[in-house]
Amino acid sequence: FFVDLKKRGMPMAPHNLLTGHLLILASVMPSFPKDVIKNYIFEVIVRRFGKNGAVYLDLWPFAEPFLILISPHLANQANSPPVALEKPNALRVWTWSLSGGTNLFDAPPEEWKPLRALFSRGFSANHLMNLVPFIVEETQVYCSILREHAKLADLFFLDTTNVKFMLDVIGRTALNVRLNCQVGPNPLADSLLSQISWKLADQELNPLQWLNFVRTLMEWKNGKMMDAYIEKEIEKRFKHYQQKTVNSNEQFESIIDLTLQEYMADPARSSMPKLDKEFIMLARRNIRMLLFVGHDSTGSTITYCHYLLHQYPETLARLRVEHDEVLGKDLTQAVSKLSTDPHLLNQLPYTTAVIKEALRLFPPAASIRQGVEGVDLVDEEGNHYPTGNCMVYILHTAIQRDPANFVRAKEFVPERWLVGPEDPLYPSVKGAWRPFEYGPRNCIGQLQVMVEVKTVLALTVREFDIKPAYDEWDAKNPKKGLRTVDGNRAYQVDEGAAHPADHFPCRVYIRS
Numbered sequence: 001f002f003v004d005l006k007k008r009g010m011p012m013a014p015h016n017l018l019t020g021h022l023l024i025l026a027s028v029m030p031s032f033p034k035d036v037i038k039n040y041i042f043e044v045i046v047r048r049f050g051k052n053g054a055v056y057l058d059l060w061p062f063a064e065p066f067l068i069l070i071s072p073h074l075a076n077q078a079n080s081p082p083v084a085l086e087k088p089n090a091l092r093v094w095t096w097s098l099s100g101g102t103n104l105f106d107a108p109p110e111e112w113k114p115l116r117a118l119f120s121r122g123f124s125a126n127h128l129m130n131l132v133p134f135i136v137e138e139t140q141v142y143c144s145i146l147r148e149h150a151k152l153a154d155l156f157f158l159d160t161t162n163v164k165f166m167l168d169v170i171g172r173t174a175l176n177v178r179l180n181c182q183v184g185p186n187p188l189a190d191s192l193l194s195q196i197s198w199k200l201a202d203q204e205l206n207p208l209q210w211l212n213f214v215r216t217l218m219e220w221k222n223g224k225m226m227d228a229y230i231e232k233e234i235e236k237r238f239k240h241y242q243q244k245t246v247n248s249n250e251q252f253e254s255i256i257d258l259t260l261q262e263y264m265a266d267p268a269r270s271s272m273p274k275l276d277k278e279f280i281m282l283a284r285r286n287i288r289m290l291l292f293v294g295h296d297s298t299g300s301t302i303t304y305c306h307y308l309l310h311q312y313p314e315t316l317a318r319l320r321v322e323h324d325e326v327l328g329k330d331l332t333q334a335v336s337k338l339s340t341d342p343h344l345l346n347q348l349p350y351t352t353a354v355i356k357e358a359l360r361l362f363p364p365a366a367s368i369r370q371g372v373e374g375v376d377l378v379d380e381e382g383n384h385y386p387t388g389n390c391m392v393y394i395l396h397t398a399i400q401r402d403p404a405n406f407v408r409a410k411e412f413v414p415e416r417w418l419v420g421p422e423d424p425l426y427p428s429v430k431g432a433w434r435p436f437e438y439g440p441r442n443c444i445g446q447l448q449v450m451v452e453v454k455t456v457l458a459l460t461v462r463e464f465d466i467k468p469a470y471d472e473w474d475a476k477n478p479k480k481g482l483r484t485v486d487g488n489r490a491y492q493v494d495e496g497a498a499h500p501a502d503h504f505p506c507r508v509y510i511r512s
């Protein structure tokens with residue numbers, strides 16, 4: 001396949017019949033810290049050997065052929081059907097131990113369409129505002145944990161704290177249950193976190209993964225635990241649904257409640273006395289998947305917001321002014337104001353810009369599609385790139401940090417999201433900001449992310465100063481080798497989503 005691509009003049013690094021591009025990959029790796037996310041390495045290969053932001057990469061026997069993209073122009077085409085709808089099998093190897101089987105995230109097109117329709121009500125803008133009081137409630141627990149760390153004056157790992165915080169939030173918004181994993185053990189949260197940690201970062205690239213029997217056993221055990229917990233909660237939601245037809249005053253409904261209503265709206269099902277097996281399986285798998293995608297990337301985004309705000313004190317000051325203006329200077333009032341009037345979150349344009357800019361510099365995800373035989377991408381010069389037989393991989397970090405796409409690309413400049421087309425800062429390249437991807441399979445949870453992160457920033461940045469403690473951590477834990485990427489110590493590592501290296505050691509202080 002690669003010999004043929006090469007004959008047709010497709011861009012790639014020098015190719016060896018036996019080792020493909022593995023040695024090229026190995027030659028780039030030493031210029032990065034050992035634990036770095038592979039996307040940084042792929043970017044170097046595209047820039048060195050690619051053409052107009054595309055390169056073919058052969059990592060056999062570890063992976064299927066890749067077509068890697070760092071051009072917004074080509075990425076936009078990859079997110080138009082038919083390529084936009086197809087997900088590769090390699091992705092399923094990774095996601096199924098988390099979800100237990102096919103789900104909205106990885107389903108083939110014909111199964112995906114009805115699933116997306118079934119779940120979309122739970123993610124609508126209107127519904128999201130109902131969630132704010134519950135997000136606020138979990139944020140109060142989060143703040144009390146930060147206060148405790150401030151009191152103890154200890155070094156702790158902000159990213160780990162944020163991941164648990166977001167698990168509590170997604171437990172609430174997806175399943176209507178308080179997991180309380182910020183403050184203690186919870187079987188569902190613990191099994192999910194164990195499942196993630198058992199997944200070798202390189203699982204999808206390792207053809208011998210099935211030899212690890214202990215992991216297989218642990219994945220089975222964690223899966224059973226998650227299924228049992230979720231099934232019990234789904235049954236509770238079904239009982240609630242049945243009662244609710246009598247008492248329709250209840251305000252709050254989680255994603256599973258709305259999905260259940262949508263499912264039962266079919267007249268053939270409306271008189272069902274109990275839930276059918278088909279729905280239970282579908283709900284179980286998708287709730288498992290939502291618990292994963294709904295906490296991981298958002299936790300990382302909150303960490304990077306704090307990291308960048310610490311590095312840019314003027315931005316932090318401006319953010320605090322916006323919160324004073326919209327929520328009042330009395331911090332004790334902010335909680336009740338947000339809970340009673342969640343629409344206040346729509347009056348925080350600078351906060352929105354801060355989050356968008358953090359997602360630009362440190363996008364927690366990338367995008368992957370299965371190419372389709374006979375479908376080519378075409379660059380600005382008219383060159384064709386066949387997608388058939390390839391996983392089409394779009395590198396968000398590379399696109400979003402590229403000076404060709406953004407003025408002052410490496411700097412944290414939220415102001416760029418507030419200016420008009422006449423301003424040189426204005427982001428004018430179509431598809432250059434794509435943390436949630438575009439097209440039919442874009443992130444269904446993106447509005448929820450913005451609501452969650454705005455709430456957290458609104459309730460933390462005025463009370464706390466969060467200071468990275470990497471220097472202190474490194475002094476206590478000396479390691480050989482590189483420890484920064486592009487000057488950043490909090491470079492991204494692969495932990496499901498992309499997270500800051502070493503879980504972001506930090507100290508927190510209460511502001512006077």
Ligand code: HEM
Nearest residue numbers: 105293294297298301365367368435436437441443444445
């Ligand atoms: C900062 C946080 C998040 C980021 C950056 C993010 C990013 C993404 C991206 C890039 C995709 C497309 C993946 C691809 O093209 O291969 C995606 C899909 C998806 N995301 Fe998110 N996501 C975030 C949070 C969430 C949340 C909170 C939820 C739900 C509670 C969620 C649910 C989903 C689902 C279900 C899909 C699959 C959609 C489909 O195929 O129809 N995400 N996300």
